[in-house]
Amino acid sequence: ETGVTQTPRHLVMGMTNKKSLKCEQHLGHNAMYWYKQSAKKPLELMFVYSLEERVENNSVPSRFSPECPNSSHLFLHLHTLQPEDSALYLCASSTTGVRDEKLFFGSGTQLSVL
Amino acid sequence: SQQGEEDPQALSIQEGENATMNCSYKTSINNLQWYRQNSGRGLVHLILIRSNEREKHSGRLRVTLDTSKKSSSLLITASRAADTASYFCATVFQGAQKLVFGQGTRLTINP
Numbered sequence: 352e353t354g355v356t357q358t359p360r361h362l363v364m365g366m367t368n369k370k371s372l373k374c375e376q377h378l379g380h381n382a383m384y385w386y387k388q389s390a391k392k393p394l395e396l397m398f399v400y401s402l403e404e405r406v407e408n409n410s411v412p413s414r415f416s417p418e419c420p421n422s423s424h425l426f427l428h429l430h431t432l433q434p435e436d437s438a439l440y441l442c443a444s445s446t447t448g449v450r451d452e453k454l455f456f457g458s459g460t461q462l463s464v465l
Numbered sequence: 466s467q468q469g470e471e472d473p474q475a476l477s478i479q480e481g482e483n484a485t486m487n488c489s490y491k492t493s494i495n496n497l498q499w500y501r502q503n504s505g506r507g508l509v510h511l512i513l514i515r516s517n518e519r520e521k522h523s524g525r526l527r528v529t530l531d532t533s534k535k536s537s538s539l540l541i542t543a544s545r546a547a548d549t550a551s552y553f554c555a556t557v558f559q560g561a562q563k564l565v566f567g568q569g570t571r572l573t574i575n576p
Contacts, residue, residue: 391568392568393566394553394566399563439505443507450563450564451495451496451564454500456508456509461505
């Protein structure tokens, strides 16, 4: 295990639902990330938090809302999603958030939007 | 696009053979990283090679970097069925603020 835990592993939701993805890291890291991985597309960076402060938001639609209450926990709140949002959502952490650090990934949440 | 591009997109070899995957990029980099992803799982970091390094080893893995050709290769020697996975290169381009991943090479090791 990498020390980064994501729940749930699988999620099926309708377009009108509200759900949240959770990520927890046990590595003592100060930076956490959300990535989206769609079929046949490169990993897309969505959000970066460093010391609980959002430092990057890559033009992500407002139906995705991140929350980082402390350096060990990261959430992604979902509401009124579209079918094209179906993807594997990966959480990652790194020591300080310096741009060329190696990342530690969780196993991901496979999201299906019906 | 600035991202690294892996080649080939898919590779299928027999167990015991060596597997070589390549990554090309377009602008100057500070370092280059390789990650592995088993199907439907998260990525696992394999090796980081800095722009002033030419070669790095980790167990059965050998990574080379040629900054003049803007390319890197990942060699897996004596492949095993457990090496079946997708392999991604990731780079931080000079002046950029984030790690950018390529689309990956899907490696299949046949028993």
